Amino acid sequence: MKAIDSEYLFALTNPGSEKALKLEVETSGLDWRLSYQRRGFVTFKSDQPFSLESLETNLGCARRLCLSLGKSTTREEAEARAREAKVMHHARYAERKMQGVQGEPPEIGQLVGTVVELSPDEFWTGIHRHAPFVSPDPAGDAGIEMPADSPSRAWLKLEEATRFFDLKFTSRDIVVELGCAPGGVVLALLNRGVSVIGVDPAKMADVVMASAITARDAATTDRPWFFHSRKPAALTSKRDLGQGVTWFMSDMNQSPEVVLKECARFCKMAPSIRGVLITLKLTDLMQVAEKASWFAALKAIGFTTVRLQQLSVHHKEFALLGIR
Numbered sequence: 001m002k003a004i005d006s007e008y009l010f011a012l013t014n015p016g017s018e019k020a021l022k023l024e025v026e027t028s029g030l031d032w033r034l035s036y037q038r039r040g041f042v043t044f045k046s047d048q049p050f051s052l053e054s055l056e057t058n059l060g061c062a063r064r065l066c067l068s069l070g071k072s073t074t075r076e077e078a079e080a081r082a083r084e085a086k087v088m089h090h091a092r093y094a095e096r097k098m099q100g101v102q103g104e105p106p107e108i109g110q111l112v113g114t115v116v117e118l119s120p121d122e123f124w125t126g127i128h129r130h131a132p133f134v135s136p137d138p139a140g141d142a143g144i145e146m147p148a149d150s151p152s153r154a155w156l157k158l159e160e161a162t163r164f165f166d167l168k169f170t171s172r173d174i175v176v177e178l179g180c181a182p183g184g185v186v187l188a189l190l191n192r193g194v195s196v197i198g199v200d201p202a203k204m205a206d207v208v209m210a211s212a213i214t215a216r217d218a219a220t221t222d223r224p225w226f227f228h229s230r231k232p233a234a235l236t237s238k239r240d241l242g243q244g245v246t247w248f249m250s251d252m253n254q255s256p257e258v259v260l261k262e263c264a265r266f267c268k269m270a271p272s273i274r275g276v277l278i279t280l281k282l283t284d285l286m287q288v289a290e291k292a293s294w295f296a297a298l299k300a301i302g303f304t305t306v307r308l309q310q311l312s313v314h315h316k317e318f319a320l321l322g323i324r
C-alpha cells in the first residue's frame with residue numbers, strides 16, 4: 001500500500017484545551033505550527049510532511065490525533081477521502097463540545113477514518129492507525145452513561161480510562177485508591193469484581209459500604225470487598241495495605257507533587273503494584289508543561305509505559321497512567 005502522508009494533522013480536544021495542547025506540542029519539542037483552530041479542533045503544519053508514524057506521540061490534550069486528508073463541504077465527499085480506512089468514525093462539534101457520533105471499535109493495526117463535522121458545510125477528514133493506548137471510540141469519547149446509584153462522577157472517569165487505555169482488571173486484583181469518598185470509582189471497581197482499599201478521611205456512600213469489611217485481614221476471596229482506611233494518605237501504613245495490592249489509584253484533590261510523592265511511597269510499601277492510574281487535578285491546564293516531570297516521577301518508581309490523557313469527562317484534569 002502507498003504510504004499515507006499529509007502536510008497537516010489535526011487533533012480533537014476537550015473544549016477549552018486548545019491552548020494547552022499548543023503548549024504541550026511546544027514543550028514536547030515538536031516542530032509543529034498551528035494552522036487552523038476551532039473549538040475542540042486544532043490543525044498543525046510542519047516543514048516535513050506528516051506520516052502515520054507522526055501520530056505515535058502521546059499528547060495528553062489530544063483525545064484523537066489524525067493525519068488530515070482535507071476539508072469538504074459534504075459528508076459524502078469527506079468520507080470518500082478516507083477510502084483506505086477499514087473503519088469509519090464520525091464526530092461533530094455540538095452542544096459546545098467535540099462529540100463522537102458513531103463508529104465501530106477498530107482492531108489494533110487497522111486504519112480508522114474520522115469525519116469531523118464542524119458546521120453543516122464544513123467537514124474534515126482524518127486518518128490514523130489504531131494502536132495500544134489510543135481510544136477505540138469516535139473522537140476519543142466513550143459516551144458512557146453513569147448508573148443512577150453511582151455516588152459521584154468519578155465512576156465515569158474510571159470507566160472511560162479503562163476503555164481508553166484498554167485496561168484489564170480481574171477478580172485477583174486489589175486496588176488502593178487515595179481520595180475514595182464518596183465512592184464512584186470504588187463502585188465501578190466492585191462492579192468489575194475488583195476489591196478496593198480506599199483511603200480517605202471522608203464518609204463513603206452506603207452503596208459501597210454494603211461491600212465493606214471491618215478489618216483488612218477480614219478479606220476473603222469469594223466476593224469483591226471494600227476496606228475503608230479512614231485517614232489521610234500520609235498516615236496510611238504498610239499494615240493498612242496488607243499483601244497483594246496490584247494497582248495504585250488516586251483521585252485526591254491535591255497537587256500533582258503531593259500525589260506523585262504518595263504514589264512513590266505506596267509503591268514502595270506494596271511492591272506488587274503493577275499499574276497506577278492517577279487523576280491529576282490542576283488549577284490551570286497550562287500546567288501540562290510539567291508533563292516531563294510527571295513522567296520522570298513514574299519512571300523513577302519503575303513504570304516503563306507512561307501516558308497522559310485528558311478524557312472527555314475531564315475538566316481541569318488528566319489521567320496519568322503507568323504500567324510496569
Ligand SMILES: C[S@@+](CC[C@H](N)C(=O)[O-])C[C@H]1O[C@@H](n2cnc3c(N)ncnc32)[C@H](O)[C@@H]1O
Nearest residue numbers: 152154179180182183184185232233251252253
Ligand atoms: C474528588 S473527591 C474523590 C472522589 C472519589 N474518588 C469517588 O470516586 O467518588 C476527592 C477526595 O479526596 C480526598 N482527599 C483530599 N486530600 C486527601 C488526603 N491527603 N488523603 C486522603 N484523601 C484525601 C477528599 O476527602 C475527597 O473525598
